[in-house]
Amino acid sequence: MAVTPTVAKGAPGIPARWTSSAKSGVGTALSARSPLWFTTSHGILNEIYYPRLDSACTRDLGLIVTGPDGYFSEEKRDAAHAVEPFEDGVPGYRLTNTASDGAYKIEKRLVTDSKRPVLLQETSFTAIKGQAADYRVYALLAPHLVNAGMGNTAWIGEHKGERLLFATGRGVSLALASSLPWGACSAGYVGFSDGWRQLHDSCALDPSCHTAEDGNVALTGEIGFSAGKTVALLALGFGASPEEAADLALASLKQGFEPAAKTYVDNWRTFQARLEKLDRRAASGLNTYRASTAVLATHLSVARPGAAVASLSIPWGFNKGDDDLGGYHLVWPRDLVETAGGFLAAGDGRQALQILAYLRSIQQPDGHWPQNVWSDGTAYWPGIQMDECAFPLLLADALRRAGHLPKSKLADFLAMIENAAAYVVRNGPVTGEDRWEEDAGYSPFTLAVEIAGLLAAADMLDACGKNEPANYLRETADCWNDQIERWTFVTGTEAGAKAGVEGYYVRIA
Structure with a gap:
C-alpha cells in the first residue's frame, strides 16, 4: 500500500529547550574551510555550532535502539558512557556506550572534516544479548538552527539520488547522510509526533510523517545495519541551502572517515607542537595540560581572529528556551582575557596578542x-x-x-x-x-x-x-x-x- 507523505501532527511541538552543559568533549578542525564546532555529553553529540561559534544549530544527535517485545533503549539515558580523546591534545573522540541492561554496545569516533563544514560520526553497533538482527538502531537529530529550537522545518528528501534527512531555519540548513542506506525515516514535532515518541509508543516509525514545518522538530532515520554491515558513517553537513548542506555531507561521506581524521589530527599536532612542553598527567592518565590547551583553542573563532567564546554550552540548558539566546557561547571580555593568559602561559604569545x-x-x-x-x-x-x-x-x-x-x-x-x-x-x-x-x-x-x-x-x-x-x-x-x-x-x-x-x-x- 502506498503511503502519501504528510505533514506530521502536533505542530508546533512542545516549547524548545537546550541540553546539558556538562560537556565531556569539545572539538573543531582548526580550519577556516570548516567553521564547525561540536560538543558531546552523555555519550552523544550535543550542540553543533555553525557558521560561527556563537551560533548553535543542533540540540543533540543520539541513537535509539529497539528490539523484541517492545524493547526500547536510548543510549544517552540507558547506557554507561566512556569517552577517550584520539591522543593527547587532539580533541577527536572515541565514545563507547554500553547498555545498562547489558543488551548492546555502541562505539563511535567523532571528528569534523577540515575541508568542509561536516561532522563525521563513525558508528558501530554490537549485540551483547541475542543477535544483531534482533535490534534496530535509529539516529535521532534535534535541529535548533541558529540559536533557536522553534521555527525550524524538517523533512525527508532526496539529493542526487541519495536519501537524506534535512532541516532549515534562519538562513542555515543541515543535511544528515549515512553510508548505509536509511531504512524507515520520519520528521515530526517534538513531544507529539517525533521519532522518539513513535518508537517509544509503537516500536516503529510512521512513514507518513514526512515533513514538520515551522516548529520544534526532530528527524529520525533507521541506520541500515545488517549481518555483514556493522559500521555506519554518518555525515552531518551544514550550508546556506539544503542543496549545499547535502552536497557537502555527501562529499565527506565519499571521502570517508580515515582521510578526514588524519588531517584533523595533523592540524592539532601542528598546533600543539608550537606550545611549551608543560605536559602533566592526572591520576586518570589524562594529559591535563594538552587537554586544556585543546579546549582553549577549540573556543577560538576562525572568522574573527582573537575572538573566543566563554564556553560552547548553554548553562542550565534544560530550562533555557528561545527567549534566552546567549548562554555562554558569547565573548565575555573577562573570560577572553583569562583565555589569553592561558595561551601566554603555554607559550603562544601571538594568539594572546x-x-x-x-x-x-x-x-x-x-x-x-x-x-x-x-x-x-x-x-x-x-x-x-x-x-x-x-x-x-x-x-x-x-x-x-x-x-x-x-x-x-x-x-x-x-x-x-x-x-x-x-x-x-x-x-x-x-x-x-x-x-x-x-x-x-x-x-x-x-x-x-x-x-x-x-x-x-x-x-x-x-x-x-x-x-x-x-x-x-x-x-x-x-x-x-x-x-x-x-x-x-x-x-x-x-x-x-x-x-x-x-x-x-x-x-x-
Missing part, C-alpha cells in the same frame, strides 16, 4: 567593554562590569612584560589603554550593574582587578612618556587600595561567630 587586538576592536567609545558580545562585536547584555573594563589593561601589561608588546607596538594600543583607564577612574571602584545576579557595590575581586589595572596602565603610560597621567592613576589606585577593608571587611557578624572568625571579606557590599 591577537586577543588583545580583538578587544581593542570591540572597545566602546567611552572606554568600557560590554558585559558580553557576539563574536562580531555586537553587545548582547547591556550590563557593565568594572572588572571586565580593567582586565584588558592587565592583559596588555602581561604581554608587555613577556616581550610581546615592545614600546613600538605598545603605541598602537595606547588609545585603548588610556580610554580604559579613564573609564575605570570615572566609574570605579564599585562593580557596576550587570544582567547576571549582582547589584552594584564593592567587591574585593573587582577592586583587585581595578587597582592592579590602574597600576599596569600607569607603567605603560610611563613607558610612552606620559608621566603625569601615570602618577594620577597610581594615586587613585593607592587611595582605593587603602579603603578595601573599610568597604568590604565585616566583623562581629553571626556568620563570623559560627565560623569562629573575627571578620571576613564579603563577596559584594
Whole structure:
C-alpha cells in the first residue's frame, strides 16, 4: 500500500529547550574551510555550532535502539558512557556506550572534516544479548538552527539520488547522510509526533510523517545495519541551502572517515607542537595540560581572529528556551582575557596578542567593554562590569612584560589603554550593574582587578612618556587600595561567630 507523505501532527511541538552543559568533549578542525564546532555529553553529540561559534544549530544527535517485545533503549539515558580523546591534545573522540541492561554496545569516533563544514560520526553497533538482527538502531537529530529550537522545518528528501534527512531555519540548513542506506525515516514535532515518541509508543516509525514545518522538530532515520554491515558513517553537513548542506555531507561521506581524521589530527599536532612542553598527567592518565590547551583553542573563532567564546554550552540548558539566546557561547571580555593568559602561559604569545587586538576592536567609545558580545562585536547584555573594563589593561601589561608588546607596538594600543583607564577612574571602584545576579557595590575581586589595572596602565603610560597621567592613576589606585577593608571587611557578624572568625571579606557590599 502506498503511503502519501504528510505533514506530521502536533505542530508546533512542545516549547524548545537546550541540553546539558556538562560537556565531556569539545572539538573543531582548526580550519577556516570548516567553521564547525561540536560538543558531546552523555555519550552523544550535543550542540553543533555553525557558521560561527556563537551560533548553535543542533540540540543533540543520539541513537535509539529497539528490539523484541517492545524493547526500547536510548543510549544517552540507558547506557554507561566512556569517552577517550584520539591522543593527547587532539580533541577527536572515541565514545563507547554500553547498555545498562547489558543488551548492546555502541562505539563511535567523532571528528569534523577540515575541508568542509561536516561532522563525521563513525558508528558501530554490537549485540551483547541475542543477535544483531534482533535490534534496530535509529539516529535521532534535534535541529535548533541558529540559536533557536522553534521555527525550524524538517523533512525527508532526496539529493542526487541519495536519501537524506534535512532541516532549515534562519538562513542555515543541515543535511544528515549515512553510508548505509536509511531504512524507515520520519520528521515530526517534538513531544507529539517525533521519532522518539513513535518508537517509544509503537516500536516503529510512521512513514507518513514526512515533513514538520515551522516548529520544534526532530528527524529520525533507521541506520541500515545488517549481518555483514556493522559500521555506519554518518555525515552531518551544514550550508546556506539544503542543496549545499547535502552536497557537502555527501562529499565527506565519499571521502570517508580515515582521510578526514588524519588531517584533523595533523592540524592539532601542528598546533600543539608550537606550545611549551608543560605536559602533566592526572591520576586518570589524562594529559591535563594538552587537554586544556585543546579546549582553549577549540573556543577560538576562525572568522574573527582573537575572538573566543566563554564556553560552547548553554548553562542550565534544560530550562533555557528561545527567549534566552546567549548562554555562554558569547565573548565575555573577562573570560577572553583569562583565555589569553592561558595561551601566554603555554607559550603562544601571538594568539594572546591577537586577543588583545580583538578587544581593542570591540572597545566602546567611552572606554568600557560590554558585559558580553557576539563574536562580531555586537553587545548582547547591556550590563557593565568594572572588572571586565580593567582586565584588558592587565592583559596588555602581561604581554608587555613577556616581550610581546615592545614600546613600538605598545603605541598602537595606547588609545585603548588610556580610554580604559579613564573609564575605570570615572566609574570605579564599585562593580557596576550587570544582567547576571549582582547589584552594584564593592567587591574585593573587582577592586583587585581595578587597582592592579590602574597600576599596569600607569607603567605603560610611563613607558610612552606620559608621566603625569601615570602618577594620577597610581594615586587613585593607592587611595582605593587603602579603603578595601573599610568597604568590604565585616566583623562581629553571626556568620563570623559560627565560623569562629573575627571578620571576613564579603563577596559584594
